[in-house]
Amino acid sequence: xxxxxxxxxxxxxxxxxxxxxxxxxxxxxxxxxxxxxxxxxxxxxxxxxxxxxxxxxxxxxxxxxxxxxxxxxxxxxxxxxxxxxxxxxxxxxxxxxxxxxxxxxxxxxxxxxxxxxxxxxxxxxxxxxxxxxxxxxxxxxxxxxxxxxxxxxxxxxxxxxxxxxxxxxxxxxxxxxxxxxxxxxxxxxxxxxxxxxxxxxxxxxxxxxxxxxxxxxxxxxxxxxxxxxxxxxxxxxxxxxxxxxxxxxxxxxxxxxxxxxxxxxxxxxxxxxxxxxxxxxxxxxxxxxxxxxxxxxxxxxxxxxxxxxxxxxx
Numbered sequence: 001x002x003x004x005x006x007x008x009x010x011x012x013x014x015x016x017x018x019x020x021x022x023x024x025x026x027x028x029x030x031x032x033x034x035x036x037x038x039x040x041x042x043x044x045x046x047x048x049x050x051x052x053x054x055x056x057x058x059x060x061x062x063x064x065x066x067x068x069x070x071x072x073x074x075x076x077x078x079x080x081x082x083x084x085x086x087x088x089x090x091x092x093x094x095x096x097x098x099x100x101x102x103x104x105x106x107x108x109x110x111x112x113x114x115x116x117x118x119x120x121x122x123x124x125x126x127x128x129x130x131x132x133x134x135x136x137x138x139x140x141x142x143x144x145x146x147x148x149x150x151x152x153x154x155x156x157x158x159x160x161x162x163x164x165x166x167x168x169x170x171x172x173x174x175x176x177x178x179x180x181x182x183x184x185x186x187x188x189x190x191x192x193x194x195x196x197x198x199x200x201x202x203x204x205x206x207x208x209x210x211x212x213x214x215x216x217x218x219x220x221x222x223x224x225x226x227x228x229x230x231x232x233x234x235x236x237x238x239x240x241x242x243x244x245x246x247x248x249x250x251x252x253x254x255x256x257x258x259x260x261x262x263x264x265x266x267x268x269x270x271x272x273x274x275x276x277x278x279x280x281x282x283x284x285x286x287x288x289x290x291x292x293x294x295x296x297x298x299x300x301x302x303x304x305x306x307x308x309x310x311x312x313x314x
Contacts, residue, residue, distance in 0.1 A: 002180050004041060005068035007051040007078035007134060008034040009144075011058025019150045020088055024160055026150060030079045031055040033147070036169030037079070037176075044173075044182055049073055065137035075108060076142035077176065078134050081159055082149045092152045093123030097130045097144040105141040112143065112175030119171050120164075122148055122155075145172060197246045199239075203230070206238050213251060215241065215305040225298050233290060234298055237281065241306040244280045253313040260308045264291040264300060270307045278310060 008030040010017045017026035031052075038048045049071050051064040059067075068076050084091035096113055098105040109127045117124045125146075135142045147168050148155040158164045174184045200206050203226050210216040216238065226235045245251050261267050268291065270277055272284030281287055290299045 001045060001047050002075075002182075003047045003049065003071070003073045004176060005049045005051055005071065005073040005076045005138075005140075006034045006037055006041075007064055007068070007076060008055070009078055009080040011052065011054075012056045014058045017083070019156045021156075024081070024150045024156055026081050026083070027055055027058070029081050029147075029150075029159055029165065033165050033169050033172070034079045036166060037077075037173050040169060040173035040187075041176065043187070044177055044185065046177070046180075046182070051076075061133040062137060064134055069137075069139050073140055075176065075179070076134065076138045076140055077108075077112075077172065078132075078142070078144040079172070080144060080146050082146035083151045084149060085151055087151075088153050089151055091149050092155050093125040094120055094148060095125035095128055095146050097128050097132060097135065097146070099129065099131055099135040099142065101127060101129050103141070105143060108141050108175070108179050109143050111178040112145065112172055115175035115178065116145075116168075116171040120147075120167055199243050199246075201239065203227075203235060203238075206235075206242050209242055210238060210302075210306075213245070213309060215309055216302060217305075222298055222302065233286060234302065237287065237299060237302055237306075240280050241302065244278065245306075245310065248314075250310055250313045255312045258308070258311045261304060261311070264288060264295075264304075267291070267300070267304045267307050270311070271303055278307070280306070 008027070010027040010030060012025070012027055014027060018024060034050065038050065041048050049068065051067045052059050082095070094116055096109050098109045101109070106127070113127055132144055135144060148159050150156040150159055177184055200209065203223060207216050207219045207223055211219045216222050222234065222238070226232065229235070261270060265288065268284050268288035271280045271287065273279050273282045287299060287303060291297070291303070294300065
């Protein structure tokens with residue numbers, strides 16, 4: 001398993017590392033992008049070491065190197081945003097640094113460069129050499145990436161956006177993965193969509209399942225009521241509750257403590273179709289009217305038990 005050190009440049013207490021208008025603190029950008037890269041690498045099976053895990057602390061450069069060297073990581077990648085001058089200016093673009101543009105570090109820089117340009121839409125300032133302390137002091141291939149200039153008004157605004165940060169993280173991660181010959185997989189492709197379970201329509205099957213969950217403790221009583229009105233509101237409430245639980249695999253989730261709802265208005269709201277509600281039923285008013293007309297009746301108990309059962313597991 002590849003093992004990577006990600007180095008978030010600077011910290012909250014580092015003086016001067018901010019835009020002239022205060023809209024961007026470099027450490028915050030660096031740590032945010034580093035966390036995103038970490039997420040991408042780990043979902044591809046890459047182990048990650050953070051040399052500066054706490055954004056409130058700025059470890060000295062020799063300590064950052066020591067942590068990477070002691071862990072014997074395979075690569076060291078330092079994340080930064082760039083700066084130039086003492087006032088807003090036109091310096092702009094993306095660049096990456098290595099200690100010497102040869103060997104494995106040059107190959108790593110090349111892979112990250114190819115993943116970033118032209119993808120990020122920034123001026124290509126190229127692969128450069130410098131004996132920055134974190135490059136000279138590490139014993140593995142190491143690069144330092146400058147993603148854009150926060151001393152340039154347009155690029156500073158870009159650095160503040162969520163979309164651009166995600167693009168920076170994705171480009172860096174793609175380059176690192178490419179170095180190891182690991183194929184990039186889009187995050188959405190990893191999301192497993194459960195195969196829908198067949199909907200149960202038989203009253204007996206529905207009540208059997210809801211009985212096991214404790215939502216319908218009196219199966220016979222509810223069954224007798226449904227028998228009088230086979231396609232009535234009680235039948236459809238039970239059927240929709242069970243479908244919701246099965247579709248969302250809620251019955252497999254651990255229980256957690258919640259304040260149980262007992263008021264019919266709270267129950268009707270929770271089970272209803274509005275945003276922020278469970279959206280189990282489309283006719284919230286009909287459910288509420290029935291509960292008011294038949295206090296503590298079957299509709300009330302099925303709806304109340306269902307709402308609380310689900311709330312304890314989401």
